[in-house]
Amino acid sequence: MGALRLPSLTSLFTSSSSAAALPRRHLHLPFRRLYTANCSAQSSTAEKEISSTSELEGPPKLKPQQDKDRVITPRSQDFNAWYLDIIANAELADYGPVRGTMVIRPYGYAIWEAIQDYLNAKFKETGHSNMYFPQFIPYSFIEKEASHVEGFSPELALVTIGGGKELEEKLVVRPTSETIVNHMFTQWIHSYRDLPLMINQWANVTRWEMRTKPFVRTLEFLWQEGHTAHATPEEAEMEALQMIDVYTKFAYEQAAIPVIAGRKSKVETFAGASKTYTIEAMMGDRKALQAGTSHNLGQNFSRAFGTQFTDENGQREHVWQTSWAISTRFIGGIIMTHGDDTGLMLPPKLAPVQVIIIPIWKKADERTGVLNATTSVKEILEAAGIKVKIDDSEQRTPGWKFNFWEMKGVPLRIEIGPRDVSSGSVVVSRRDIPGKQGKVFGISTESSSLVPYVKDKLDEIQSSLLGVATSFRDSNIMDVCSYAELKEAIAQGKWARGPWSASDNDELKVKEETGATIRCFPFEQPQGSKKCLMTGNPADEVAIFAKSY
Amino acid sequence: MGALRLPSLTSLFTSSSSAAALPRRHLHLPFRRLYTANCSAQSSTAEKEISSTSELEGPPKLKPQQDKDRVITPRSQDFNAWYLDIIANAELADYGPVRGTMVIRPYGYAIWEAIQDYLNAKFKETGHSNMYFPQFIPYSFIEKEASHVEGFSPELALVTIGGGKELEEKLVVRPTSETIVNHMFTQWIHSYRDLPLMINQWANVTRWEMRTKPFVRTLEFLWQEGHTAHATPEEAEMEALQMIDVYTKFAYEQAAIPVIAGRKSKVETFAGASKTYTIEAMMGDRKALQAGTSHNLGQNFSRAFGTQFTDENGQREHVWQTSWAISTRFIGGIIMTHGDDTGLMLPPKLAPVQVIIIPIWKKADERTGVLNATTSVKEILEAAGIKVKIDDSEQRTPGWKFNFWEMKGVPLRIEIGPRDVSSGSVVVSRRDIPGKQGKVFGISTESSSLVPYVKDKLDEIQSSLLGVATSFRDSNIMDVCSYAELKEAIAQGKWARGPWSASDNDELKVKEETGATIRCFPFEQPQGSKKCLMTGNPADEVAIFAKSY
Secondary structure, three states: OOOOOOOOOHHHOOOOOOHHHHHHHHOOOHHHHHHHHHOOOOOOOOOOOOOOOOOEOOOOOOOHHHHOOOOOOOOOOOHHHHHHHHHHHOOOEEEOOEOOOEEEOHHHHHHHHHHHHHHHHHHHHOOOEEOEOOOEEEHHHHOOOHHHHHHHHHHOEEEEEEOOEEEEEEEEEOOOOHHHHHHHHHHHOOEHHHOOEEEEEEEEEEOOOOOOEOOOEOOEEEEEEEEEEEOOHHHHHHHHHHHHHHHHHHHHHHOOOOOEEEEOOOOOOOOOOOEEEEEEEEOOOOOEEEEEEEEEEEOHHHHHHOOEEEOOOOOEEEOEEEEEEEEOHHHHHHHHHHOEOOEOOOOHHHOOOOEEEEEOOOOHHHHHHHHHHHHHHHHHHHHOOOOEEEOOOOOOOHHHHHHHHHHOOOOEEEEEOHHHHHHOEEEEEEOOOOHHHHEEEEEEOOHHHHHHHHHHHHHHHHHHHHHHHHHHHHOOEEEOOOHHHHHHHHHOOOEEEEEOOOOHHHHHHHHHHHOOEEEEEEOOOOOOOEEOOOOOOEEOOEEEEEOEO | OOOOOOOOOHHHOOOOOOHHHHHHHHOOOHHHHHHHHHOOOOOOOOOOOOOOOOOEOOOOOOOHHHHOOOOOOOOOOOHHHHHHHHHHHOOOEEEOOEOOOEEEOHHHHHHHHHHHHHHHHHHHHOOOEEOEOOOEEEHHHHOOOHHHHHHHHHHOEEEEEEOOEEEEEEEEEOOOOHHHHHHHHHHHOOEHHHOOEEEEEEEEEEOOOOOOEOOOEOOEEEEEEEEEEEOOHHHHHHHHHHHHHHHHHHHHHHOOOOOEEEEOOOOOOOOOOOEEEEEEEEOOOOOEEEEEEEEEEEOHHHHHHOOEEEOOOOOEEEOEEEEEEEEOHHHHHHHHHHOEOOEOOOOHHHOOOOEEEEEOOOOHHHHHHHHHHHHHHHHHHHHOOOOEEEOOOOOOOHHHHHHHHHHOOOOEEEEEOHHHHHHOEEEEEEOOOOHHHHEEEEEEOOHHHHHHHHHHHHHHHHHHHHHHHHHHHHOOEEEOOOHHHHHHHHHOOOEEEEEOOOOHHHHHHHHHHHOOEEEEEEOOOOOOOEEOOOOOOEEOOEEEEEOEO
């Protein structure tokens, strides 16, 4: 049995009379129904998807019989409905019973595992060790760093009862671990020889968000959080930059998402950090998604927790620190970057299934030959390290399967029919090029030609997804020189890039008036002298403004 | 940089004048001090290690200067102190700030990663997919299955405040996930075609334990929990047996722990299960450790949660289920099975470092040659997939390093000095055979001879650890025919194995009078007719009685 199981959706359909048209009509859409029911008008300034205001809400029962004429909402018609339809139909996630929580289903979790595999190796290569900190943090810890408590206290979940008794001190369910990490670092770090201390943990975190959206913002989510301590500010700065670079490469090379890396404005800096670096991704609706962050924490937490070391001259000093994280939110970013009206579209490097093989036959005597050829192709590709799956269920037509696996975003489809068996060849179709244009007949099943062909196609799809997303991004960023131009760009739904040296108050005014925030001061800056778009004063850098998730 | 960082302990020692004797004297022992401070008398019936009765307690500060004459307590002298000394000195774990919680440090976590790597692959091979369920469970869920709530309600942690507001319904922080799993399964399972549904999650769980002990019983721990649903009771039973078999093979082949697999008595069955299968391991103090369990849940949860499917005849039926888990407790089992007075002893297959290389030189002109040889040996072994590390720090003597890495349980040590460099050879020492007997000189550094030699030695150590543990186990199990003999065996600290068909009340009487419980009815049963040791009535099976963690 393969690693993926798709138990409920596919097996709802026993009849297959109308082939290709049928599956879409039958798909049940719990996410979309829930969200549209609670959110009749969409705000123009920020996400307003509120799943429910009551404390507990079970997901609506799946009632496929009543859903016969539901289809995936076209992306252009209602981006949010489209997003929720994909999550439900591709079985990426479902609602948990507690408001704002999410069950990550096997197909969605397999994407997370692919993300973990890549990043985990990179973290180790760059000298970090995994470990695990408890998730219960004494409430008093959160209060120690002034801006940290201000940032996090509104969204804490608190344990007040343990083992049947009221606790003396409330416990915070980890929203992030800087405080408990520093509490421990203070005990482990004594001298400069203990530095740098570089660790990471893969964990769940809880933030009591009022406005939730699957993957993008949930009450509990999964992430990795790196934490490091250094002897000098320069080392901490290098580490923070190194890790945002790891994230940037990951986004480009694995997820085919052309993020823009840069520095956050003071207003948008993490609660407790000196500097926050970020990667910002443009979603299909042109809203920005903060897809990963790396913080230079300076000595803020080490001063709050007394994390000191003795330097080479015998002086006691506070350590310089960083923290950095990527979460399951990134999966939402992949969906909203590459998906189309047909459904999900996964970059080959993160796809749980890279190739789906669909056997096709009509007469009983064709069956064995076709299935044998299917198995043989699967074995050839598997031996070459390609993630491949056969859909040989007999309850559904090939047309139904084509649609289903396109909707699931599998990059390549191989079709094998009786004629292909006799000619020793297969038909290969690309998910990213619809219809006949993406379909090639007569690919030999000889390992020596099939394997390189499939690998090349997967590579081509990977680059093509990045190329398409990059063009989309670039055609939706406007260079602006004045606040009027900025407003115009934002009103058009685009990102605005322009010189900025104005005040925090001006930044907040832009947010209030346009709904856009500074996403970052990009690392890549245009040459030459610049004037602030707001004040006309000299500006060192351009900033990118956009509405965001 | 390698995957492992050992930041604080090693760097406390800057002087190295008295070489081999020095490190033991300097080791700081926070665990031991904490436990001995709170636990002056040790009960003979069960573990009574109570870390603290106050809600919050930080681990004692590390004060190496004051610890100069501390050593690892000999195992024979005080098993519990020895255990805590190892955890502290080998930097496997530390106390979290909240009573009963544990920070798993990089070296301890790396053992957990090795456990995960093996089991994760086995779970996928046997058809399970990973996914993730939210950790917050509505309190009402826990109450739905009568024996489940009885078993778990005393040890729940409850979230009562979220986002600054009192919640309408208290939320349970996951102690195990059967209830939320069934809530979701009820929505995903419709027909027999959706079955079997076989999933697993790697997660943290919380149980408000009063008596905690690092790894063995902590307020929060890490585990995997498998959950499956089937169309027939036979399939569920096969699955429960299959998974206890996966655990058994893991224990024998990876951890070198000769567990005894069997069925729990009714009294000891999991709260909510029809049958519980277990693997029971004998620790170095001859107490039993329940090291993994697999439950046949029957229809208990599916009835409580209405998890039904339509069978092939169109009838609605409740699904048959299993769940199974192994946790970070297993790391405690490894420590207490293989460790000795010198410290930890890790089975090569789970060791984060399989080979430690220690360069030895006195004169400055020897340094380069020795270090080059060291690097070359490391590269040769690494290329062969062996986990290898060099300790080339210049603050410590070779003697100090020998002791340190023995204490950390690294299976093989390679020493390279100037004479070895000239002869193109190395010295190889086994952790499991102390002194000269475990030391072999003149092993060629040619890849073609070094690699197979090291691999063979690692295999030998792996088998040898299992052999030693098996002999120890077998010499400490007494076959008993009467209650008097059972009491005698338990009084001697041994396990008692004897025919049993008596009542639950008799079982509880044994527990009360001897401190021993039925660990399991082993799968391997002696032939022939048997009479119950308690009642003299015919008995179908022998049971194993022991004191346990």
